[in-house]
Amino acid sequence: MPQVPDTTFTLENVLNDLREAGTEPNRAGMARFGIETDRAFGVPLSVLRPLARSIGPSPDLARELWASGFHEARLLAILLTPPRHLAPELALQWLNDINSWDLCDQLMNVLARRAGSNELVPALAADEREFVRRAAFALIAWRAVHAKTAPESEFLDYFPLIRAAATDERNFVWKAVHWALRQIGKRSLPLHGAALAIAEDLAASENRTARKVGNAAARELSSKKVLNRLNKAADI
Incomplete structure (x- = not known):
């Protein structure tokens, strides 16, 4: 007997959920962190992630949610889209709609x-647009974490962009730039040395923003926690 499809998670039902x-205190908290709340319900990721797990991968529903324009619906759309379904064309289309750092970072x-x-x-x-440029460095940072088989040369090639x-x-x-530099430096010992050298060079720059980037990256990359983890990994 054919299985009856589950229609519980329709666009209308999910938006109602x-x-x-959503709560007003959560909306206020989002605003404090620089997220536009005109079309936000005030739902935290701690609620969205379990909901995404309940729904399961759903690229079609994700597209509907994205088109709704609601902030949390778009976050949920990203969570419902497996990497194999996030073609570059779709990612760039969605990125053109983004005006907040959390959507940008989750998409990347x-x-x-x-x-x-x-x-x-x-x-x-x-790209001169703020969140598109941020996306470049968020993508670098996440690739440093997720792209396990990528060659170290890929990350060395990012230094001129940084x-x-x-x-x-x-x-x-600039916060995404130092995030990318930090994540590259935490990927391996050879990359750590190269990233730390860039960070220290930027920290000595005459440019105020470059100094902030360099100081933030150098501070973490020089920490005992990072060095101990990298040395331990190198000994395995």
Whole structure:
């Protein structure tokens, strides 16, 4: 006997669930962290992640949720889209709609798990739009975590992009730049030395924003916690 498809998780039902789960204190908290709340319900990721697990991978529903324009619906859309379904064309289409750091970072978190996503980095970094440029460095940071088999040469090639963007004064850009530099430096001992050298060089820059990037990265990369973990990994 054929199985009756589960229609519980329709666009209308999911949006209703999000409305009911949202709170004004959460909306206020989002606003404090620089997230626009005009079309937000006030639902934290701690609620969205279990909901995404309950629904399961659903690329079609994800597209509907994204088209709704609601902030949490778009976060949920990203969580419901497996990397194999996040084609570069779709990722760039969604990125064009993004005006918040959390959507940007979550989208890049998924995209970084897709083979070949590194090819998008140069064009994203060259884009003048704030969250598109941020996406370049969020993608680098996530690839440093998820792209286990990527060669170290890939990450060395990112250093000129990091240097160039380190003077971008926009808050959501420079913070992503030092995030990328830190994650590269935590990937392996050889990359650590190269990343720390870049960080220290930037920390000595005459440019105020570059100094912030360099100091933030150097501080973490020089910590005993990072050095102990890298040395332990190198001995395995």
